[in-house]
Amino acid sequence: MTCTPTIAVRDLRLAYGQKEAIRGISFEILRNEIFGIIGPAQSGKTSLLHCLNRTIDFTPEARVSGSIRVDGEDVRQTRNIFALRRKIGMVAPLPVGLPLSIYDNVAFAPRCAGMRRRSELEAIVEQCLRQAALWDEVKDRLDSLGTKLSGGQQQRLTIARALSHQPEILCLDEFSIAIDPVTTMRIEDVLKELRRSMTIILVTNLTQQARRLADRTLFLWKGRIVELDHTDIIFSGKPANRQTYEYVNGIFG
Amino acid sequence: MNTPPTSRPAEESFAVRKATRPAWDVLSERALEILIYLCGISAIVFVLGIFFFVFKEALPILGNSHFSLTQFLFSDQWYPTSELNKRYGVFAMIAGTFSVTALAMLIAVPFGLGAAIYISEFCGGRTKETLKVVIELLAAIPSVVWGFIGLTVMSRLIVNYTGAPVGVNILNGGIILALMSVPIIVSIGEDALKAVPDSYREAGLALGATRWQLVRRVLLPAAKTGLLAAVLLGVGRGVGETMAVLMATGHAVHIPHGIFDSVRTLTANIAAELGEAPANSDHYRVLFLTGVLLFALTFIVNLAADLVVRGIRRR
Numbered sequence: 102m103t104c105t106p107t108i109a110v111r112d113l114r115l116a117y118g119q120k121e122a123i124r125g126i127s128f129e130i131l132r133n134e135i136f137g138i139i140g141p142a143q144s145g146k147t148s149l150l151h152c153l154n155r156t157i158d159f160t161p162e163a164r165v166s167g168s169i170r171v172d173g174e175d176v177r178q179t180r181n182i183f184a185l186r187r188k189i190g191m192v193a194p195l196p197v198g199l200p201l202s203i204y205d206n207v208a209f210a211p212r213c214a215g216m217r218r219r220s221e222l223e224a225i226v227e228q229c230l231r232q233a234a235l236w237d238e239v240k241d242r243l244d245s246l247g248t249k250l251s252g253g254q255q256q257r258l259t260i261a262r263a264l265s266h267q268p269e270i271l272c273l274d275e276f277s278i279a280i281d282p283v284t285t286m287r288i289e290d291v292l293k294e295l296r297r298s299m300t301i302i303l304v305t306n307l308t309q310q311a312r313r314l315a316d317r318t319l320f321l322w323k324g325r326i327v328e329l330d331h332t333d334i335i336f337s338g339k340p341a342n343r344q345t346y347e348y349v350n351g352i353f354g
Numbered sequence: 355m356n357t358p359p360t361s362r363p364a365e366e367s368f369a370v371r372k373a374t375r376p377a378w379d380v381l382s383e384r385a386l387e388i389l390i391y392l393c394g395i396s397a398i399v400f401v402l403g404i405f406f407f408v409f410k411e412a413l414p415i416l417g418n419s420h421f422s423l424t425q426f427l428f429s430d431q432w433y434p435t436s437e438l439n440k441r442y443g444v445f446a447m448i449a450g451t452f453s454v455t456a457l458a459m460l461i462a463v464p465f466g467l468g469a470a471i472y473i474s475e476f477c478g479g480r481t482k483e484t485l486k487v488v489i490e491l492l493a494a495i496p497s498v499v500w501g502f503i504g505l506t507v508m509s510r511l512i513v514n515y516t517g518a519p520v521g522v523n524i525l526n527g528g529i530i531l532a533l534m535s536v537p538i539i540v541s542i543g544e545d546a547l548k549a550v551p552d553s554y555r556e557a558g559l560a561l562g563a564t565r566w567q568l569v570r571r572v573l574l575p576a577a578k579t580g581l582l583a584a585v586l587l588g589v590g591r592g593v594g595e596t597m598a599v600l601m602a603t604g605h606a607v608h609i610p611h612g613i614f615d616s617v618r619t620l621t622a623n624i625a626a627e628l629g630e631a632p633a634n635s636d637h638y639r640v641l642f643l644t645g646v647l648l649f650a651l652t653f654i655v656n657l658a659a660d661l662v663v664r665g666i667r668r669r
Binding site for chain 1: 552557562
């Protein structure tokens with residue numbers, strides 16, 4: 102385990118047509134930390150994640166400049182985009198259960214990566230569903246459709262899916278939006294476990310969630326970094342920036 | 355955004371109107387409901403109507419002592435105008451219809467679905483638009499023109515390259531039918547793929563799937579009902595197409611032994627002979643019975659497909 106940054110963002114800019122979403126941000130994410138990103142809507146949090154695994158490519162009018170390096174490799178020039186995406190697990194805010202069985206949903210990524218052995222796949226499916234706190238609810242109906250699960254269950258299914266390719270980096274974009282508080286807590290416990298083996302980027306609207314989990318927190322506002330520091334400083338009475346204080350304490354608005 | 359604040363009276367009248375819906379409003383909604391209901395059941399009425407009238411014309415022959423249903427279905431002897439020995443066996447034409455349709459689907463389904471996948475997932479912008487326009491143009495060519503191409507261009511090619519004695523045969527009809535079905539399969543198949551939400555594509559690709567893995571593991575399962583419908587409409591066209599196969603298959607009543615044999619299809623037989631059969635004669639009624647048979651065949655194909663789709667859904 103090294104102290105080198107896993108992800109290094111340099112002067113990243115992103116515009117959708119004329120509309121600027123990210124206006125030049127630079128920061129580093131260290132290995133095995135939980136990195137919180139907070140900020141109001143339209144502040145560029147989700148766009149940032151899209152740039153990271155290059156799913157921004159699906160938006161034709163998006164223009165990106167600057168660089169994002171993952172383990173030293175610039176994602177914008179990577180030769181193997183599929184390997185990059187396998188390295189990064191992504192959980193979207195609204196659950197997208199693929200129209201496959203629960204089992205196939207979780208086994209999707211390992212199969213794409215070339216895993217064929219049934220025993221290996223079964224082990225991964227069970228492990229990931231357990232980690233996502235879903236196993237007990239679905240273990241008897243793994244072959245029913247993933248899209249038939251409830252919203253919260255589907256969200257946990259997407260978490261299991263994101264874990265299924267054993268990513269080095271796990272990005273969670275507002276994962277708790279459709280999940281009840283008790284389950285959220287269970288998953289937060291899992292995240293604390295997982296950080297031993299991976300780097301976690303936690304985008305959240307719940308500032309308290311960042312406070313509970315993140316080692317460092319980035320406060321993003323209108324595409325610019327307002328403040329990036331250790332979480333206890335961000336949430337202390339005196340962060341460096343007045344705006345940060347107001348935002349995390351609910352005065353800002 | 356910049357509208358001036360609405361005045362008081364307007365707001366009040368709005369509130370009043372909302373509270374008591376006028377009777378006219380309720381009535382017109384009810385009327386619209388009935389109209390839509392009629393549109394909905396008209397399809398059933400028409401299908402039943404067509405079946406009824408075709409069957410009515412055919413019915414008297416079933417009671418006729420010269421006619422046997424077993425002979426009709428299983429004999430390959432078709433001598434409707436013979437003076438001494440009238441025979442009404444359409445088995446050769448059933449075989450003809452099946453062989454031409456099967457060959458056409460063997461060619462058209464892989465091509466059509468492949469093209470639909472390519473257009474929907476693999477090609478971008480201008481290529482996509484061009485291909486779609488050209489394929490729609492292909493669908494607009496009248497079937498008699500296809501028959502003409504089969505009769506002249508295709509038959510010459512077949513004779514030159516395969517050494518078959520005649521160019522109008524199953525292969526010719528199959529290729530022509532395939533060319534006619536491909537545009538249908540492509541455009542409906544492409545619609546089915548387009549209907550798969552983009553979020554599935556993004557989720558799949560974000561999990562590290564390549565484009566082909568995405569197609570195979572996500573899009574095909576998600577669009578399978580629509581794709582099956584596309585194939586079925588293609589089959590329907592194959593079974594029902596008349597003019598082109600009439601011109602391209604050689605019109606010989608004969609159970610085929612290979613793809614270079616000429617055949618006659620059920621549809622072509624009706625089209626060619628109905629004009630010459632005296633109204634209400636046995637011959638005339640047998641042709642209508644052939645229509646009933648065609649009807650039953652397409653019904654069975656659709657029913658089977660429906661069951662398959664249901665089976666897939668339940669899983």
